[in-house]
Amino acid sequence: MDLRQLRHFAALAENGSFVAAADVVGLSQPAFSRSIQALEHSLDCQLVDRSSRELRLTAQGLLVLEHAQRLLLGAHKLRNELVQFNGLSAGELRFGCGPTPAQALIPEALADFVRAYPGIQIDWEINHWDALSKRLLEEQLEFFVADARDFLGDPLYQVQVLSPSIGCFFCNSGHPLLARASLTLSDVMQFPLVAPRLSPSSRRAMARVSGRGDFRATVECGQFDAILRIVERSQAIGVATRQALQAPNERGALVELRLDDLPELRFSYGIIRRAGKLVSPAAQAMIAAIVEADQRQGASASGASQ
Known part of the structure; x- marks a missing residue:
């Protein structure tokens, strides 16, 4: 054999x-x-x-x-x-993330990584949290980035928590809600909601905020660009983080909704690996790039809010 x-x-x-x-x-x-x-x-x-x-x-x-x-x-x-121990001049890297980190955080980190290590072949998978966790346990991925709360304390996983992300609701620039002097959460809930597939912890957080026993969006989608297109072309309300919405907001097509009765909604993303498993040198370098990009985005968000 x-x-x-x-x-x-x-x-x-x-x-x-x-x-x-x-x-x-x-x-x-x-x-x-x-x-x-x-x-x-x-x-x-x-x-x-x-x-x-x-x-x-x-x-x-x-x-x-x-x-x-x-x-x-x-x-x-x-x-x-x-191959990677010879200076990251060759080799491959496989990792994943959810739709929201894929919008801003991971592309910024990947740009840094590709500039530093152009010889590494990268397989980047965008998927929802449970599919990514299965792929990780099957050793098809070295790590993934998703909501960390459902993996903290689980002995199968090692979690490196990133900066908290603030959640928000958004709509297109011609939405009828924008004509109102003040808005409440109940006003928003009268319209269809479009969101990525949320982890159990995120669903519970959204349920508490919305006053529902459970929270499910009208449309759940694994591609953030598709969510943006749906919101741009309908009266649906999107759910995202402010970091993910920043670039689309700059084009003026989408507007974050400011609600009078909405408490701060935090999403806690993290880098999730298999516990007790070493990752490759390329994965270590990519994780470092994600942490650096996260710190830059966190500092930028703090400056914008002041």
């Missing part, structure tokens, strides 16, 4: 046929079949049910596939991290 054979077997399982898998790995079909047969011989078991017209793995095949995927991932991570 060697990694090459395991890679061939994983390709077979992924592509569903000997012909397609052989093409993917760049072998002739006879050579590919011999590689799978050699793996079966070395493990002394049958991996593929050859009596079926469709490709099916045996029970032993499914077990081998599970271990093969872990071994191949581990080998890839080892090569990647060894």
Whole structure:
């Protein structure tokens, strides 16, 4: 058994046929079949049910596939991290974040990172918090940025809390609410609400503010640009942080709503890693860039509020 054979077997399982898998790995079909047969011989078991017209793995095949995927991932991570120890001139980085940090914080940090380390290949995933946490535990991501409150105290995660973000409601510049001399939360709740998919802690915070038993937006969306477009083209009210809304606000198309009875709504974002797991040098550098960008944005927000 060697990694090459395991890679061939994983390709077979992924592509569903000997012909397609052989093409993917760049072998002739006879050579590919011999590689799978050699793996079966070395493990002394049958991996593929050859009596079926469709490709099916045996029970032993499914077990081998599970271990093969872990071994191949581990080998890839080892090569990647060894390359990065030579000065971050090459290698790859995989991380994720929620829709709100993706609007301002992460692009600013990524700009700094790309300037400093142009040779690193980056796979940046924008998704909601529960999908990102699953990807982290499966070791498909090295870290992600999302609402930290649901991960604090969980032994599976290590959390580095960032500066608090202030939440707000916003609408388009022609919205009828802007004609009123004063606004309350009940006025806002008469309109459809558009927001990213919120974590349980954020939903509870929004429920307390809105006086509801639970909070669900009329439209939940994983792409912040889509939320902005919906609000720009309808009477829906958007939910965001002031940092995320800053750039769209500069264009004048969107306006933050100032409510007389709205208490300060805080979102607590953080950098979330697997507890007890070392991250690659590239991940360490990216985390440092995020922290620096967060500090700059926090200082800018404090100056603007004074």
